[in-house]
Amino acid sequence: xxxxxxxxxxxxxxxxxxxxxxxxxxxxxxxxxxxxxxxxxxxxxxxxxxxxxxxxxxxxxxxxxxxxxxxx
Amino acid sequence: xxxxxxxxxxxxxxxxxxxxxxxxxxxxxxxxxxxxxxxxxxxxxxxxxxxxxxxxxxxxxxxxxxxxxxxxxxxxxxxxxxxxxxxxxxxxxxxxxxxxxxxxxxxxxxxxxxxxxxxxxxxxxxxxxxxxxxxxxxxxxxxxxxxxxxxxxxxxxxxxxxxxxxxxxxxxxxxxxxxxxxxxxxxxxxxxxxxxxxxxxxxxxxxxxxxxxxxxxxxxxxxxxxxxxxxxxxxxxxxxxxxxxxxxxxxxxxxxxxxxxxxxxxxxxxxxxxxxxxxxxxxxxxxxxxxxxxxxxxxxxxxxxxxxxxxxxxxxxxxxxxxxxxxxxxxxxxxxxxxxxxxxxxxxxxxxxxxxxxxxxxxxxxxxxxxxxxxxxxxxxxxxxxxxxxxxxxxxxxxxxxxxxxxxxxxxxxxxxxxxxxxxxxxxxxxxxxxxxxxxxxxxxxxxxxxxxxxxxxxx
Numbered sequence: 001x002x003x004x005x006x007x008x009x010x011x012x013x014x015x016x017x018x019x020x021x022x023x024x025x026x027x028x029x030x031x032x033x034x035x036x037x038x039x040x041x042x043x044x045x046x047x048x049x050x051x052x053x054x055x056x057x058x059x060x061x062x063x064x065x066x067x068x069x070x071x072x
Numbered sequence: 073x074x075x076x077x078x079x080x081x082x083x084x085x086x087x088x089x090x091x092x093x094x095x096x097x098x099x100x101x102x103x104x105x106x107x108x109x110x111x112x113x114x115x116x117x118x119x120x121x122x123x124x125x126x127x128x129x130x131x132x133x134x135x136x137x138x139x140x141x142x143x144x145x146x147x148x149x150x151x152x153x154x155x156x157x158x159x160x161x162x163x164x165x166x167x168x169x170x171x172x173x174x175x176x177x178x179x180x181x182x183x184x185x186x187x188x189x190x191x192x193x194x195x196x197x198x199x200x201x202x203x204x205x206x207x208x209x210x211x212x213x214x215x216x217x218x219x220x221x222x223x224x225x226x227x228x229x230x231x232x233x234x235x236x237x238x239x240x241x242x243x244x245x246x247x248x249x250x251x252x253x254x255x256x257x258x259x260x261x262x263x264x265x266x267x268x269x270x271x272x273x274x275x276x277x278x279x280x281x282x283x284x285x286x287x288x289x290x291x292x293x294x295x296x297x298x299x300x301x302x303x304x305x306x307x308x309x310x311x312x313x314x315x316x317x318x319x320x321x322x323x324x325x326x327x328x329x330x331x332x333x334x335x336x337x338x339x340x341x342x343x344x345x346x347x348x349x350x351x352x353x354x355x356x357x358x359x360x361x362x363x364x365x366x367x368x369x370x371x372x373x374x375x376x377x378x379x380x381x382x383x384x385x386x387x388x389x390x391x392x393x394x395x396x397x398x399x400x401x402x403x404x405x406x407x408x409x410x411x412x413x414x415x416x417x418x419x420x421x422x423x424x425x426x427x428x429x430x431x432x433x434x435x436x437x438x439x440x441x442x443x444x445x446x447x448x449x450x451x452x453x454x455x456x457x458x459x460x461x462x463x464x465x466x467x468x469x470x471x472x473x474x475x476x477x478x479x480x481x482x483x484x485x486x487x488x489x490x491x492x493x494x495x496x497x498x499x500x501x502x503x504x505x506x507x508x509x510x511x512x513x514x515x516x517x518x519x520x521x522x523x524x525x526x527x528x529x530x531x532x
Contacts, residue, residue, distance in 0.1 A: 010423055010453040012127055036413065036421035036457040058127050060454075 003046055005068040007061040011035030015057055016068070022050045030068055033061055048072040073389045074098050074149040074173060076118070080138050080163075081153030084444045084460060085365070087113050089151050092381035101145040103138060105131035107452040113444060119145050126454045132156045135163050142172055149173040149388060151365075151381075155456060158364040161186070175388040177342045177363045178289075184338065185361045189232045189270055195358045198337045200330040203349060203357040205272035216249050219271050226274040229256045233266040242274060275357070277510040278349040280304065281316055282362075283331040284372045286383050289341030292393035295328040296372045296380070297402045299345075302509040303498060305419070310491070310514065311498060312368040313407040314375050317469060317507025318350065327356060328397070334358065343369075343384045352510075367410065367461065370442060374406035374465040405472040406465045409480060409495040412457040413488050422489035423453035432482030438465045439479045451488055459490060469507070473499055 014032040018024060024044045031042040048070030055067045078101040079089045086102055090113060093100045102117040107126035114120040121141035124131035131137065133156055142150060150167045152158040152175070161182035164174040176182075184190050189209055192202045206219060209232050220227060229252055231239030239259050241252040257267040280301045287293040300316035301309045319327070331346045338361070345362040369380045378400070387393070413422045429447045432439065443460035451459065462479045466472030477499050480492050498504055501517060 009421070011421075012454060035453045036423060036455065038421050038457075040421075058129065060126055 001072045002051065003048060003070045003072050004066045005030055005042060005044060005070060007033055007042065007063060007065040007067055009033050009035045009040045010062050011040070011060075013055045013057055013059045013061060013067070014039055016053055016055065018050050018053075018068070020050050020053060024048060024050060024070065031055070042067060044068075044070060046070070046072055073391075074175075074385055076101060076145065076147045076149070077175070077385070078103065078138075078142050078145060078147035078150045078172075079117075079153065080132070080150055081156055081158075082108055082111070082132060082444075082455060084442045084458070085153040085367075086111075087444050088442050089153065089381055090117065092379060092385060095379070096382055096385060098385065101141065101147045103132075103141050105454075107450075107454055110449070111444060112446050112449065121145065126452065128156070128454060132455075135160075135166050138163075139166050139170060142167065143170055147172060149175055149385075151175040151384070154364050154367055159185075159362075173388050175342070175384050177338075177340050177344060181338050181340055181361075181363055185363055187232050188230060188234075188360065189268075191358075191360060192270075194337055195334060198330075198333045200334055200358045201356065203272045203275060203359065206270045209268040209270050213249055213253050216243075216253065216271060217246070220246070220249075223273060228272045228274050229253060229269045230272055231256060231260045231264065231266065232268045232270055233264050234260065235264075238263055239269070275349050275351045277352055277512050278302075279316070279318060279510050280309075280347065281319060281327070281350050281356070282345045282347045282366075283327050284343070284345050284366075284369065284380070285331050285335055285340075286343050286378075286380070286387065286393060287335045287340045288387050288391070288393045289339070290392050291336075292396075293332050293335050293340075294393060294395060294397050294400050295331050296376050296378060296400055298324060298327060299368055299371050300509065301368065302511050303504075303513050304511050305514045309368065309410065311407065311409055311495065311504075312371050313405065313469070313472070314371045315402065315405065317509070323356065330356075330358060334361070342387055343380050367458065368408050370440060370461060370463040371406045371408045374437070374440070374463055375402050375404070376400055377403075404465055404467045405469045406463065407469075407472045407476050408461050408463045409476055409499070410458055410491075411460045411462060411480075411483070411485075411495065412491045413451050413459050414457050414491050415489045416491050416493040419491075421453065421457055423451050424488040425450050426485060427487035428484065429486075430482070430484035432479045435475075439463070439475055441479070441483065445485070459485070462495075470505065473505065 011033045014034040016031045051069045051071040076099040100117040101119045103123045123137040157163040226244045229241040260267040284296040301312045303311040347359040464476035
């Protein structure tokens with residue numbers, strides 16, 4: 001099953017801290033969004049393997065923008 | 073005199089500089105990113121140029137793009153505002169390079185203040201005290217052990233070329249030295265490209281006192297009083313006031329003398345601010361120069377009646393100050409509250425659309441709001457969370473506080489969350505009324521008010 005990690009805050013992607021193929025657990029930090037100069041962590045909602053990364057540094061995010069796809 | 077000014081910034085400071093231009097009969101050119109294309113001030117300016125996408129690196133920090141707008145518009149001067157490129161020597165040089173005037177200090181000043189150690193050495197030579205510590209950068213942990221053997225802990229490691237609250241490491245005991253030194257060097261390399269750091273003794277619960285000055289570069293230099301900015305969070309100021317409840321007349325005179333000496337030693341021209349720390353035992357230490365117009369400049373304008381932005385423009389046009397220190401009158405008390413687009417409980421950013429906006433009844437000379445807000449306008453998530461500044465004046469400190477409370481209470485912003493409740497909580501506290509301020513104030517107040525609500529940001 002595929003699970004999409006979405007942005008929960010608007011802003012710019014500061015960095016993605018996982019790589020494709022990485023195993024992640026629920027609650028693990030996978031990316032960081034810079035919103036109004038504050039860094040906000042984005043967490044994986046469930047366990048899984050990173051299937052693809054859809055964003056790169058400086059991409060503009062809205063609430064709900066897809067960021068990372070996990071294979072659970 | 074400047075004829076056409078390009079304002080290389082966004083938000084409230086653009087409207088502020090435009091007001092000074094109107095007063096002086098100067099034409100205005102504004103620049104905007106894609107995210108700001110509907111800002112109302114674009115229509116009020118004589119010309120507006122798109123300088124790139126929302127990402128500030130590609131727009132408001134993009135020297136090439138802004139310089140193109142300077143050339144295209146034929147602006148003969150550039151005001152950089154604060155933040156963004158306001159203290160960037162390469163930008164200032166590029167402005168001069170296309171034949172325009174830079175509204176700010178000379179590039180020589182911008183280049184030298186980049187290094188905190190250089191400023192510490194200038195200050196020491198001028199006889200102005202700096203926070204005890206090393207004047208030069210250190211080579212390694214051995215320098216730290218040598219320093220602490222004599223002066224003890226706690227110490228603070230600071231990046232020589234850091235800024236924005238980044239690159240400061242508190243070291244409480246010997247066991248933390250190695251890790252702190254490695255961390256600060258790494259941050260310095262990554263964030264600024266300069267790993268060098270130096271040592272300062274930690275000043276416990278300091279008060280932040282700064283002196284606003286104007287220097288005309290022709291030998292004229294006046295100080296426009298101090299501002300106390302001790303109410304801070306994450307190194308970000310929230311409330312600023314003048315005069316400081318703690319600075320005596322004698323101390324003010326001494327701070328003015330320090331400031332004049334430093335400004336002249338640096339060859340400063342324009343408006344600037346010297347920041348000092350005041351320790352609990354009443355000593356003042358020079359910290360740094362802010363070589364730009366500051367966010368909190370309206371406090372000083374209310375106190376002295378001097379329009380700092382107009383003065384920046386006349387000084388940049390080559391005019392002398394034509395006033396001496398004895399002509400600067402400081403009347404009553406002025407205080408400013410910064411309103412941020414943040415949740416007042418968690419301090420989580422709150423960008424969005426402004427659905428409804430109500431302003432308090434203004435009072436020229438006693439209540440002013442600097443902002444770039446309008447109903448239906450957006451507050452984009454890409455830039456600083458500062459929404460507006462509410463500035464109040466009163467014949468006494470308590471009357472100024474009351475006026476500010478009225479202004480904040482009647483200032484209604486709907487659609488996004490703001491820190492107005494935080495401002496009111498601070499202003500309503502007994503400790504604030506007594507003037508018992510220091511940089512740990514917010515943390516102490518919130519630990520009490522919040523009870524068991526967990527802050528989102530551990531260091532607030």
